[in-house]
Amino acid sequence: xxDNLIKLDxxxxxxxxxxxxxxxxxxxSLEIDKEDFAVIMGHSGSGKSTLxxxxxxxxQKYEGTYGFAGKSYQKQSDNVISKLRNRNIGFIFxxxxxxxxxxxxxxxxxxxxxxxRDSDQNLEEDLNQLLDSLGILDKKxxxxxxxxxxxxxxxxIARALINHPxxxxxxxxxxxxxxxxxxxxxxxxxxxxxxxKVTIIMVTHDDTFANFGNRLxxxxxxxxxxx
Amino acid sequence: xxxxxxxxxLLTALKSILSNKARNFLTMFGxxxxxxxxxxxxxxGNGLKQKANSFSSLGNADGQxxxxxxxxxxxxxxxxxxxxIQLVETVPGIKRVKMLNKAFPTPVKVQVGDxxxxxxxxxxxxxxxxxxxxxxxxSSDAFELGLNQVLISExxxxxxxxxxxxxxxxxxxxxxxxxDGIFEDGQDSEVLIPQxxxxxxxxxxxxxxxxxxxxxxxxxxxxxxKAAAKTLQTKSDSKSQVKFAVVDNKASMKFMNKIxxxxxxxxxxVASISLLIAGIGVMNTMYMTISERTQEIGIRRAFGATKxxxxxxxxxxxxxxxxxxxxxxxxxxxxxxxxxxxFAPFKPVTSLQAIGVSVGVSVSIGIVFGIIPANQAARKNLxxxx
Ligand SMILES: Nc1ncnc2c1ncn2[C@@H]1O[C@H](COP(=O)(O)OP(=O)(O)O)[C@@H](O)[C@H]1O
Ligand SMILES: [Mg+2]
Numbered sequence: 001x002x003d004n005l006i007k008l009d010x011x012x013x014x015x016x017x018x019x020x021x022x023x024x025x026x027x028x029s030l031e032i033d034k035e036d037f038a039v040i041m042g043h044s045g046s047g048k049s050t051l052x053x054x055x056x057x058x059x060q061k062y063e064g065t066y067g068f069a070g071k072s073y074q075k076q077s078d079n080v081i082s083k084l085r086n087r088n089i090g091f092i093f094x095x096x097x098x099x100x101x102x103x104x105x106x107x108x109x110x111x112x113x114x115x116x117r118d119s120d121q122n123l124e125e126d127l128n129q130l131l132d133s134l135g136i137l138d139k140k141x142x143x144x145x146x147x148x149x150x151x152x153x154x155x156x157i158a159r160a161l162i163n164h165p166x167x168x169x170x171x172x173x174x175x176x177x178x179x180x181x182x183x184x185x186x187x188x189x190x191x192x193x194x195x196x197k198v199t200i201i202m203v204t205h206d207d208t209f210a211n212f213g214n215r216l217x218x219x220x221x222x223x224x225x226x227x
Numbered sequence: 228x229x230x231x232x233x234x235x236x237l238l239t240a241l242k243s244i245l246s247n248k249a250r251n252f253l254t255m256f257g258x259x260x261x262x263x264x265x266x267x268x269x270x271x272g273n274g275l276k277q278k279a280n281s282f283s284s285l286g287n288a289d290g291q292x293x294x295x296x297x298x299x300x301x302x303x304x305x306x307x308x309x310x311x312i313q314l315v316e317t318v319p320g321i322k323r324v325k326m327l328n329k330a331f332p333t334p335v336k337v338q339v340g341d342x343x344x345x346x347x348x349x350x351x352x353x354x355x356x357x358x359x360x361x362x363x364x365x366s367s368d369a370f371e372l373g374l375n376q377v378l379i380s381e382x383x384x385x386x387x388x389x390x391x392x393x394x395x396x397x398x399x400x401x402x403x404x405x406x407d408g409i410f411e412d413g414q415d416s417e418v419l420i421p422q423x424x425x426x427x428x429x430x431x432x433x434x435x436x437x438x439x440x441x442x443x444x445x446x447x448x449x450x451x452x453k454a455a456a457k458t459l460q461t462k463s464d465s466k467s468q469v470k471f472a473v474v475d476n477k478a479s480m481k482f483m484n485k486i487x488x489x490x491x492x493x494x495x496x497v498a499s500i501s502l503l504i505a506g507i508g509v510m511n512t513m514y515m516t517i518s519e520r521t522q523e524i525g526i527r528r529a530f531g532a533t534k535x536x537x538x539x540x541x542x543x544x545x546x547x548x549x550x551x552x553x554x555x556x557x558x559x560x561x562x563x564x565x566x567x568x569x570f571a572p573f574k575p576v577t578s579l580q581a582i583g584v585s586v587g588v589s590v591s592i593g594i595v596f597g598i599i600p601a602n603q604a605a606r607k608n609l610x611x612x613x
Contacts, residue, residue: 058529058609078534086531097526097613101242113235114531159530 004067005166005199006032006055011064013050013222024050025062026222034166037193037200037213040224047222048203049171055201056089056169057081069166086114090160092170096152098144098159104131105140108158115163130158134188150181157188167199168192174206186212232536240544243516244551254512255552257505258592262556262585263563264498269584270564270575272491278573279483288325288439290452291474292459298468305469306436314462315438318455320446325439332416333433337383338398340390345572346383348399348418350425350433354378357419362408365421369407373423377404383417384409402428437474502588505552506596513545513600524604525612538605545597546590553589557582 013025024047032038042048053059054066057073060081065072068088073081090111098107108127131137134154136147144152153173160168170189174182186209192198193213202213210216216227244251285291292315294305307326315324332347349357354364357378369376377399379387384406387397395406399420410419426432440455442448452473459471517524524537532540564575 053610056529058613082528082531082533082536085529091529093613097522097529099523099526101246110527111530113232114527114533114536116229163531 004031005034005036005069006030007067008055009065009067011054011062011066013047013054013059013062024222025054025224028064028224030217030224032199032201032215034199035193035197036215037189038202038215038217039209039213040201040203040217040219041205041207041210042219044205046219048219051219051224052169052171052201052203056091057085082114086111087163088166090163090165090168092153092156092160092168092173094172094175096144096149096156096176098152098155100144103141103143104136104147104155107144107155108162110159111163127162130161134158148181149177150184153177153181153185154188157185161192161198167201170200170202172203172205174204182206236540236543237547239540240547243520243544244548247516250512250515251548254505254508254548255555257501257508258549258552258589259555259559261498261502261505262553262589263559264501265495265585265588266557266560266577266581267563267567267575268491268494268498269581270560270577271567272487273578273581274568274573274575275487276484277576286439289442289448290440291437292440292452292456293472293474294436295470295472296468297470305465307438308464311459311463311465312438314458315440315455318451318458320443320451321440321455322443323441325441327437327439331433335399335418335420336401337387337418338401339387339396342387342390344386346418347416348420349414349416350420350422352422354419357414358411359408360411362406365407365419370421370423373421373427375402375404375424375428376407376421378408378410378419379406380414380417381409381412400429502592506592509545509549509593510596510600512548513541513597514603516544517541517600517604521607521612524607525609528609529613534605538601541601541604542594542597545601546593549589549593550586553585556589557585560585
């Protein structure tokens, strides 16, 4: 039996709305393997972000079990979880979430600050290569405000990839992009998955991309099922 | 901690401080004032002490022993021999013995007209070492008879010119002296007084020979000094003609030093209150900074920063802010000391200790008042801030 990279079993998530406990995720079970490209679709407010926040170890408060690479991290310390995020998860957000007082290079280097790769000689070369492959090498010393939306999202992608994570988690990565840039970013994801064998979980509400990955999930009012 | 992380933390802190210059300057203002007060008072106290010590030949020694002729009418001023010094060095607890320059400058009050000032005088029996540039030197008869004649320096002459209306009379400790001549500047004194005249007018000989003694740590100073004097009195070659005695000069100095210390403590207490208020300002600024940067905290946490990393980030920033304020305070304090030194009859002296205290205090304020906001930043809920 092969190990799943991600294995959710009967996960439920509640939020308190005033005094009332509202169930946002309802008994979600999910298995994702290495090199999968999973697309998660659903209406706004259906619980997609809530789900991938749990998958990306941003949220530790839920019921049920979550195994990552065969291990549970539900009772681990903040240090362990932070390290796990640093090494294994590359986040990409809808609104890029770049730091505006940092250059492109400095933004991309953020995950490096928190990993112990001080002695790694090839960091600079790695970084240049990555920026080059994303077509933003010439923007290395620019600030995000000097870039187009598409370019900013490429910076965010570079930041997600710099530590060679096991999985990329993207929450509506094209939501703030025009159609031209959307197309380009999606093709980039496809290349990353097919050529570079990067595992990807992507949330989108754009039907056009339903068949982009090899797995398609739908979330409906907190209930997940594979299409 | 990894170098890369440390560098990133420092750079981020610096950037953040620089990007909010106006607000951060206001925050630092209290620290600057408080630290400037600390530096000023410590330096002034230090300068006063040094000035007080410079009036006495004691300096920073633990005590002095004098040598005096048993025959009170003797003209001959006895002095310590090499053998005497070696003898004292053998006394247990004596660390070091220092021979003093016989003609040690003595402070006197010089008055012309209604202008008076404190000057150092050399009291000796000849013009030795003094070069007269105008007027004439003191005659050997005058030395012999102890006439009230003096030489003064060019510099002092310049000062007095305006007031003496061409007359050559000055009052020294309220006794009249005639100015015979002017000597070249560069002595460590402004007045030369014949010793006989000084002894007759003021009843004491300031030039009795002294040795300065330094006592080892762990030995009782008083007892050790007494033992040294006793050893001399019983074993010195000249024991039959002279009397050795421990000089009691520290009492008044000690009192003076204590008063200076108390004043310093009081001002430092007042400065502490201003620093406390400044600390609260720092806390407030850190809360503002953190709330403006919740997004940044979220991003850093998502990409691997631990709670500790975030806490450290803001602690460093807060400490750096107050340290910069501390540096500003040190500079301002030095400026104030410079101005005081230009007008007061002594120079404030900033010790390394004062700098150390300032740096320590300012960093501590940053840490103490930064810890609560930094903790709050570290504990922020990730989902809510992303
Ligand atoms: N921090 C929160 N507190 C309370 N309710 C929340 C919180 N975050 C999200 N929700 C609610 O959970 C539901 C799902 O949100 P989300 O997962 O962001 O949806 P989606 O990403 O699919 O649009 C929404 O109804 C939202 O209002
Ligand atoms: Mg969402």
